Amino acid sequence: MMKMVSSSPGTWSLCALGFQNQAVPRRCGWFLNLGQHRRLTFVKGQRQIDGIYRSSFSPTNPLTLSVRAFYGGQDHFLPDDLSLHVRSPLTEEEATEELSKIDPELLGIVRAEYILMKGSGWLVPDKVTDKVLLEMTKLSKKKRQKRWEHLAVRALAKEEKAMKKEEPKKLTEYDSLYDYRNIVCRKSLLNTLVHYQNMHLMNAMMYHQPLLIDLGYDSLMTHEEKKALSIQLGYIYHDNRESRDPFNLMLCHASSDSESTYSIGVQKGILQPSWMWSVTGRDMVDLYPRKSLVYLSPDATDYLTEFDPNAVYVIGGLVDKNVSKKLSQRKAQNRGVASVKLPIDQYKLRSGQTSILPLNKVLKYLVELRDTGNAYEALKRSVPRRKLEQNEENLVVKEKRRRKFY
Structure with missing residues (x-):
């Protein structure tokens, strides 16, 4: 039965x-x-x-x-005399009737806990119905605390959702003029976007400002560091392709028999002819005059706070997890090339964080500095958040420089 x-x-x-x-x-x-x-x-x-x-x-x-x-x-199948009936949840009237049968002492304890928690700053709902009180009388003290918090979170979510529905959409002049209903849209396929970006890179290789990546540190890196270098170079190519005004990227000092160059080709296939950048085994001083070269080194004394559109910036293709000192700085001095560093150490860093950035973040800083003309904004957009304090008041610049217009 x-x-x-x-x-x-x-x-x-x-x-x-x-x-x-x-x-x-x-x-x-x-x-x-x-x-x-x-x-x-x-x-x-x-x-x-x-x-x-x-x-x-x-x-x-x-x-x-x-x-x-x-x-x-x-x-x-079950017997025919089996009667099933499912009713809806309790109404407020039924909850009030059931609440009258509860022990008054237990009910007083629940109400006193609610008042005490609300006065002490606990997360509890603003309003309590008889249905909630009836439910709380059947829970232990620890479960009641969790249930109060859960109900408060649900109430806040409902209020936020209701406010979003009532709040009218604010249209700016840009939204009203360039809304999708006012223009003729064509579906942009992924192949179309990639084709457009490649054409942009081809134009950059002919007319845009060059940016060199020095790969002459093969003997100073381990096998794992060379793999990490190839991954970062892939990020550099991707970020440069998506920028509004891409650089003319050039990989210099790339020896064909070096393990670093072989790792780059195996890891990403970025030495294929389809990739829109130049690869050469020549040194940077053989490609451009020394006066126009500016080497980016974390050990330099001068800061890069103003972007020079006539300079040829050089990024050292070095991934050194042991943080060896002054490798790129010595190379720049031996070549008679000026060197600068990013002003990241002028900001308050988190404990345990260094001022050395991955290669793709250095490119991101150059792009943002060129587009905004503000070193502070460029650092905020390019430096990983884990390196800087989250409190924006602690990001105090020691010296402020005005934007220079060209």
Whole structure:
């Protein structure tokens, strides 16, 4: 014999009142379908079932409930006299009636806890209904605290959602003039975008400002550092291709028999002719005059706070996890080339962070400095957040320079 009973207001249980002290097959149980989306399964895997087995669920809406049983691997419909009825959750009137039956002392404790938590700054809802009080009387003290916080978070989310619905959309002049309804749009495919970016890079190779990446540090890097260099060069190519005014990228001092060059070609395939940059084994001083070259080194004494459109900037292709000192600085001095560094050490760094950046972040700083003319803004947009303090008041620049117009 099987029947559906109510164990508490709003909670319904399927009880198996049978198979007591009897050996039953292992494949025995019941399937419950609540509405169209939820399916509950209760399977009794024991060889012998004793007593009453109960499984509960709380329906949120008065949905259709269907039950079927299987026994010994075959489906068996339930008896016709089995009556199932699922009612909707408690109303406020029913909750008030049930609340009158609760112990007044317990109810007073729950209300006192709520007032104390609200006065102490705990996260609790602003309004408490009888349904909530009735629910809290059935929970322990620790569970009540978690439930108060959960209800408060839900209430705040509902208020925020309602405010977003009531708040009208503010249209700026740009939105009104260049809205998608006022222009003829053409679907831009990925191949079309890549083709446009490649054409942009081809134009940069002929007419734009050059940017050199020195690959002459092969003997100073380990195998893992050379792999990391190839990955960073891939990031540089990607970021430069997506910039508004890309540089004319050139990989100089790239020896064909070096392990670094081989790792670059294997890791990213970036030495293929389809990549829009120049690769040469010549030194930087053989490509451009020394007066126009500016080497970016973290050990330099001067800061790069103003972008020079006539300079040829050189980024050292060195990934040194041991942070060796003055390698790129010595190379610039031996070549008679000016050197500068990013003004990252003028800002308050997090403890344990260095002022050395990956190669792609150095390129990002150059792009932002060229576009904004502000070293402070360029650093904020290019330096990883983990290196700087999150509090923006601590990002104090020691010296401010005005923007220079060309």
